[in-house]
Amino acid sequence: xxxxxxxxxxxxxxxxxxxxxxxxxxxxxxxxxxxxxxxxxxxxxxxxxxxxxxxxxxxxxxxxxxxxxxxxxxxxxxxxxxxxxxxxxxxxxxxxxxxxxxxxxxxxxxxxxxxxxxxxxxxxxxxxxxxxxxxxxxxxxxxxxxxxxxxxxxxxxxxxxxxxxxxxxxxxxxxxxxxxxxxxxxxxxxxxxxxxxxxxxxxxxxxxxxxxxxxxxxxxxxxxxxxxxxxxxxxxxxxxxxxxxxxxxxxxxxxxxxxxxxxxxxxxxxxxxxxxxxxxxxxxxxxxxxxxxxxxxxxxxxxxxxxxxxxxxxxxxxxxxxxxxxxxxxxxxxxxxxxxxx
Numbered sequence: 001x002x003x004x005x006x007x008x009x010x011x012x013x014x015x016x017x018x019x020x021x022x023x024x025x026x027x028x029x030x031x032x033x034x035x036x037x038x039x040x041x042x043x044x045x046x047x048x049x050x051x052x053x054x055x056x057x058x059x060x061x062x063x064x065x066x067x068x069x070x071x072x073x074x075x076x077x078x079x080x081x082x083x084x085x086x087x088x089x090x091x092x093x094x095x096x097x098x099x100x101x102x103x104x105x106x107x108x109x110x111x112x113x114x115x116x117x118x119x120x121x122x123x124x125x126x127x128x129x130x131x132x133x134x135x136x137x138x139x140x141x142x143x144x145x146x147x148x149x150x151x152x153x154x155x156x157x158x159x160x161x162x163x164x165x166x167x168x169x170x171x172x173x174x175x176x177x178x179x180x181x182x183x184x185x186x187x188x189x190x191x192x193x194x195x196x197x198x199x200x201x202x203x204x205x206x207x208x209x210x211x212x213x214x215x216x217x218x219x220x221x222x223x224x225x226x227x228x229x230x231x232x233x234x235x236x237x238x239x240x241x242x243x244x245x246x247x248x249x250x251x252x253x254x255x256x257x258x259x260x261x262x263x264x265x266x267x268x269x270x271x272x273x274x275x276x277x278x279x280x281x282x283x284x285x286x287x288x289x290x291x292x293x294x295x296x297x298x299x300x301x302x303x304x305x306x307x308x309x310x311x312x313x314x315x316x317x318x319x320x321x322x323x324x325x326x327x328x329x330x331x332x333x334x335x336x337x338x339x340x341x342x
Contacts, residue, residue: 031084034063036274039076040089041069041172042261047089050290054281060274069095069172070329076266077102086269087278091172092259093129094179097327100126105264106272108279115283116300117313120260122324129260129323130282131297133226134316135177136246137255138166138212143221147247153177153255156222157196165202166211166223169342173208173226173259179332180254183325187335194339216244224255231296231308250317257319259326260300 031037040047044066055062065072065085073095076083088105090096099105105126113121113128120129137156139147143164150156156165168174182190203220205211211223212233230246249256263282265275281287288299292306298313299306336342 029063029065031063031065033061035061036063036087036271036278037085038062038064038087038089038278039072039085040064040066041072041091041095042066042089043091046295049294050282050287053286053290054278057286058274058277058281060277062278068170070170070175070333073098073329076104080104081268083266085266086271086275087263087265089130089261089263089282090127091261092176092326093127093262093323094176094259094326094329094332095172096127096262096264097122097324098329099264100124101327104267106267106269108265108276112276112279112283117302119323120262120300127262127264128279128283129262129300130287131261131291131295132258132300132313133173133228133261133297134248134318135173135255135257135259136225136227136230136248137222138215138225138230138244138246139222140215140218140220140243141245142243143218147222148245150247151249151251152253153224153249154193154253156224157193157200159200161200161221163201163203164221165197165200166205166214166220167202168205168207168211168225169336170206171208174224175329175332175336176259176326177224177254177257178336179326179328180257180319180321182328182332182335183321184254184319187331191335191339194335194341198339198341212244216242218243227310228296231310235296235308248311248316252317252320254319254321256317257321258298258313258316260323261297 051064069091107125113125116129137147181193208225208229211225212229214220215223234242263279269275288301288304291297292299292304296308
């Protein structure tokens with residue numbers, strides 16, 4: 001079956017969770033009359049500020065369509081050459097890789113991709129990372145203090161966590177994690193993991209923010225999220241007002257995946273110069289500082305610091321999975337449908 005057909009079929013199931021479920025804030029769309037159209041799988045609440053700055057500083061009238069990364073990747077494949085998108089701003093490397101595999105992204109010059117830390121750009125130049133995020137386990141220390149000792153995401157399969165795990169099945173970062181499971185464990189191993197996970201009756205949430213809310217309020221004992229949601233919550237409310245804690249697994253494990261948000265230029269755009277200007281802006285020191293301070297992500301250009309007390313990226317022991325192997329999004333979505341975790 002062709003990739004776009006599989007993506008569309010899989011995403012039809014995911015869509016029942018709601019348009020806001022894929023890390024987006026809703027149906028915001030400002031693309032009408034814009035000179036440069038960006039399809040953003042990144043949440044409007046996270047990146048509207050930097051995209052407004054991009055428009056102001058480059059003089060380009062930017063229009064943005066927000067939705068989930070996986071949903072937009074499928075839409076871009078459906079639209080093909082007829083798309084009005086010039087740039088795809090993805091929440092994860094997998095959705096970018098899926099488009100690159102279908103020949104939908106223009107290659108970027110090495111002068112662009114060489115600006116980021118090694119490993120955070122497609123070696124063939126079809127996409128470049130703009131910020132990095134680590135998968136972590138959020139936990140309620142009153143309900144599951146033992147999480148602090150976990151070194152593998154396999155530990156959440158323990159039957160004692162039945163009904164006590166939160167996750168966001170429509171989120172692109174969860175999809176990337178499942179793809180990492182497939183890469184690390186093989187198809188049968190990933191299917192077995194997901195089957196056991198489902199047997200633990202995990203609680204579905206529309207997005208990672210709500211997963212963290214669930215952990216913080218004690219609705220669930222632990223949840224699978226990215227690190228920055230917790231740091232943003234602590235920055236907003238203060239550490240004493242946040243019950244939930246997070247744990248970096250610190251091992252070569254799919255649950256310790258460090259993924260990137262990233263960007264690619266759509267094949268056939270007639271706004272290539274403006275699109276390239278946008279890509280370069282997202283890698284500028286100002287934009288990298290925005291990601292480091294405003295969204296609590298890791299900058300991907302060396303030398304940029306964060307106001308948040310993030311453990312240094314270089315010190316994190318993480319999954320050794322090559323981000324370029326996360327491009328089989330269609331297989332991941334089909335597997336999630338098969339095991340009933342959408």
